[in-house]
Amino acid sequence: MKVFVVAEHMKGQLAETTFELLGKARALAGDGGEVIALLGGHGHKDLAAQLGAADKVIYADHPALEQFNPQAWCKAVTQMLQGRLPGLVLVSYSSQGMDLASGVGTALDVPVLAYATDVQADGGRITVTSQLYGGKIMAESAVNGDSAIVAMLAGVAPADAGRAEGSPAVEEVSLEGLDALQVTFKELVEPEGGDVDITKADVIVSVGRGIQSEENIEMAEALAQKLGGVVAASRPIVDAKWLPKSRQVGKSGLKVKPKLYIALGISGAPEHIEGMKDSETIIAINSDPKAPIFEYAHYGVAEDLFDVVPALTEKL
Ligand SMILES: Cc1cc2nc3c(=O)[nH]c(=O)nc-3n(C[C@H](O)[C@H](O)[C@H](O)COP(=O)(O)OP(=O)(O)OC[C@H]3O[C@@H](n4cnc5c(N)ncnc54)[C@H](O)[C@@H]3O)c2cc1C
Incomplete structure (x- = not known):
């Protein structure tokens, strides 16, 4: 099976959840399957070297992807996936991933399953476990079709499984339609410094x-x-x-x-x-x-x- 992972990063650092998703993708792809990392950014191509758990990285560079602008990122990930599905797309259920999953799912008419704690792909049939109401209810869903976007909660898969040496092949793609956006990134508001973690x-x-x-x-x-x-x-x-x-x-x-x-x-x-x-x-x-x-x-x-x-x- 083909499993895509959307790599999330901020200030030049990949999110821990990206490695969690890569480890999960590796297990889901199985022998003969393919793990493809989708990396966007502006001047962030070097991050591909850390995505060794993937077989291949698709990289798209554009100034609008320097920070997280949901409209730009939805367009970029949509274009990175276009023509490459069917497959399973894993994104983190983070504040960025929430925007991405729904936007890309709508653009490509692919079902989105969120709050996921687990995903299986036995015999090509995608089933997802989602945690609802703060963990009071677990919902099991099966996808009709051979593609889905699954937004996974942080911490549900070990990150170590997604860290691997190696330099995956990088395919660079060019993007269209990112120069005239209705959404502008204005400011990154960080937590007050000096406070305890x-x-x-x-x-x-x-x-x-x-x-x-x-x-x-x-x-x-x-x-x-x-x-x-x-x-x-x-x-x-x-x-x-x-x-x-x-x-x-x-x-x-x-x-x-x-x-x-x-x-x-x-x-x-x-x-x-x-x-x-x-x-x-x-x-x-x-x-x-x-x-x-x-x-x-x-x-x-x-x-x-x-x-x-x-x-x-x-x-x-
Ligand atoms: C989209 C969304 C996101 C949210 N995100 C969060 C979130 O991240 N974190 C969060 O916490 N909430 C969040 N909430 C809010 C959440 O629904 C609750 O409103 C909130 O958690 C209640 O906070 P509380 O328990 O402090 O207050 P209350 O529910 O008012 O409870 C106060 C408690 O104090 C007890 N109490 C009163 N006096 C005393 C006393 N003298 N001695 C001992 N006990 C006393 C009462 O018996 C009561 O149980 C979110 C809500 C929404 C809709």
Whole structure:
């Protein structure tokens, strides 16, 4: 089978997910199959040398591809695929991949399956497992036809399998219609510098709306400090600007996998659960014993956090 992988990169660095997809593509292509990496950019041809797990790289260069402009990238990937299907196209279900998968799928009239945690291609029949509602429901879908675009969640395949030595053949293609776009790339807004990286923390004390005020976050900081951890938050806390966006856990924030995740006054909405459910140990403190967070917590305290947290910090 022919498996295409859209290589994602930013500031000259390939995304970890590109290697995850390449490893998966290698396994899906099997003996006699072909893995083709689709690489776009402007002056980024050298990145092809890192795509050794692919048999071939199709490279398209254009100034409009220097940054992620969804319209330019959709046109580019569409043209890179034109005339080369049938096949399976893997993209990352990242903010870039979400735009690409739907745009390219529409342009080429190829079905798109998103939120994928797995994809199989037994006997040429493509089946996909998708994770819905923050992991509450898994949907199995089968593709009618021999082509599909599958947008895979990050972290569902090992990246090491997609890192391989070797220099795949590079075929350069020229693009059309990228000079007059209705969408312009304006600015890359990066997370505030100097803040902690919650995705690398072993211990996270996360605060939700139950913390009630910005001043009370100090209490969570004190607990985190005792445990050698960092403070993170649910979305309402970030929306209120009590903590920066770089601390948000969840669907529209960051996915974390610490050894210990303590949820203070967090109800456990699916969008929050999606970002922290893989933590090794989850402890929830919430005054409502029916809060959904307790379905995911290994340990729970159904009490007022303003009683529990200072006592716990003192004990520690
Ligand atoms: C497209 C989309 C994306 C989203 N992305 C995210 C995301 O990335 N991350 C995210 O977190 N949310 C996200 N959300 C929002 C999400 O749906 C919830 O609204 C949010 O997670 C709720 O945050 P919370 O648990 O802090 O607040 P609430 O749901 O209001 O829960 C507060 C909890 O605190 C408890 N509590 C109150 N007082 C105390 C006390 N004194 N002691 C102990 N417990 C107390 C209450 O019992 C309650 O359970 C998203 C929503 C949408 C639609």
